[in-house]
Amino acid sequence: MEDQEEQQDRTSDQNHKPQDLPQVLLLKPPPVLSVIGEQPFLSNKYQFLKAWESPLPLFQFLTAHADSIQAILCSGAAPVTDDLLQLLPSVRLVVTASAGTNHIDLEACHRRGISVTNAGNVFSDDGADAAVGLLIDVLRKITASDRYVRQGLWVNKGDYPLGSKLRGKRVGIVGLGGIGLEIAKRLDAFGCNVLYNSRKKKAHLSYPFYSDVRQLAANSDALIICCALTDQTRHMIDKDVFSALGKEGVIVNIGRGAIVDEKEMVRCLVHGEIAGAGLDVFEKEPDVPKELVELDNVVLSPHRAVFTPESFMALCELVVGNLEAFFSNTPLLSPVMDV
Numbered sequence: 001m002e003d004q005e006e007q008q009d010r011t012s013d014q015n016h017k018p019q020d021l022p023q024v025l026l027l028k029p030p031p032v033l034s035v036i037g038e039q040p041f042l043s044n045k046y047q048f049l050k051a052w053e054s055p056l057p058l059f060q061f062l063t064a065h066a067d068s069i070q071a072i073l074c075s076g077a078a079p080v081t082d083d084l085l086q087l088l089p090s091v092r093l094v095v096t097a098s099a100g101t102n103h104i105d106l107e108a109c110h111r112r113g114i115s116v117t118n119a120g121n122v123f124s125d126d127g128a129d130a131a132v133g134l135l136i137d138v139l140r141k142i143t144a145s146d147r148y149v150r151q152g153l154w155v156n157k158g159d160y161p162l163g164s165k166l167r168g169k170r171v172g173i174v175g176l177g178g179i180g181l182e183i184a185k186r187l188d189a190f191g192c193n194v195l196y197n198s199r200k201k202k203a204h205l206s207y208p209f210y211s212d213v214r215q216l217a218a219n220s221d222a223l224i225i226c227c228a229l230t231d232q233t234r235h236m237i238d239k240d241v242f243s244a245l246g247k248e249g250v251i252v253n254i255g256r257g258a259i260v261d262e263k264e265m266v267r268c269l270v271h272g273e274i275a276g277a278g279l280d281v282f283e284k285e286p287d288v289p290k291e292l293v294e295l296d297n298v299v300l301s302p303h304r305a306v307f308t309p310e311s312f313m314a315l316c317e318l319v320v321g322n323l324e325a326f327f328s329n330t331p332l333l334s335p336v337m338d339v
């Protein structure tokens with residue numbers, strides 16, 4: 001026999017015709033949807049409107065639904081610009097399925113009274129694991145020596161050159177947010193000396209703070225970039241930072257490609273002005289400068305540092321939680337901006 005409460009719930013669900021429900025716009029499928037599927041996101045409080053499934057040109061599609069779209073679910077693949085928001089006057093919430101918010105015009109959201117949520121801390125562990133993994137890989141030449149063995153060079157050419165020890169290294173973390181703090185914890189356990197640069201000194205932490213990223217680089221053997229991409233941080237890791245890091249220095253970037261002056265980084269790597277790099281992010285993804293592909297002291301990864309099925313499950317709960325909170329007028333779970 002069917003549970004009576006459930007039957008009542010279903011009856012009340014049926015009273016909402018989908019066309020009556022407020023709509024959540026998706027311009028492109030965020031990666032979490034492709035991995036987890038749509039089922040966990042379904043609700044009787046809102047309806048997903050998937051732009052890519054419509055035969056209409058985007059502009060027409062958006063104007064047709066302009067009054068009913070109250071929220072946008074986005075990811076880095078589909079920017080939320082002022083022009084887009086201009087077309088959608090009923091939008092009051094932007095939920096991004098990412099930690100980074102550089103694809104959202106935050107100033108326009110603020111001006112238009114639109115709240116924004118992100119992935120909060122759900123990616124912190126995986127992001128930190130990947131960052132430390134890339135650092136160890138570059139220092140100990142793990143994927144490079146894997147290639148050496150697979151190509152039969154161990155037999156033909158002899159022993160592979162030694163890598164460098166992690167313990168005792170001075171590692172400068174650029175951006176001590178959720179991911180940066182998890183990186184610091186892991187590096188503590190590996191016996192590294194952690195130092196950091198951040199917007200502000202964290203009063204409760206004893207790691208040495210450097211307000212100038214060049215000074216941080218000058219005192220570090222490796223730099224790990226995990227800050228947000230903003231107007232202030234774009235190309236912050238430049239020629240001067242690389243020269244301060246020096247010939248033995250290693251850079252790891254799991255933040256955003258454009259935080260680093262990529263041309264300059266490639267030049268420094270090609271000329272041996274820094275020792276190596278572990279890179280999950282690039283300026284023009286998915287394009288990776290061909291020089292990097294040819295360098296054995298560079299480890300490359302396709303912007304996957306923070307993604308695991310487990311982190312996607314947690315993200316799914318958070319996204320649904322934020323949408324449910326918004327539509328039931330309760331506090332958002334991971335606000336970046338709550339207006």
Ligand SMILES: O=CC(=O)O
Pocket residue numbers: 097098099100101119123306
């Ligand atoms: O890069 C991934 C994210 O910002 O979540």
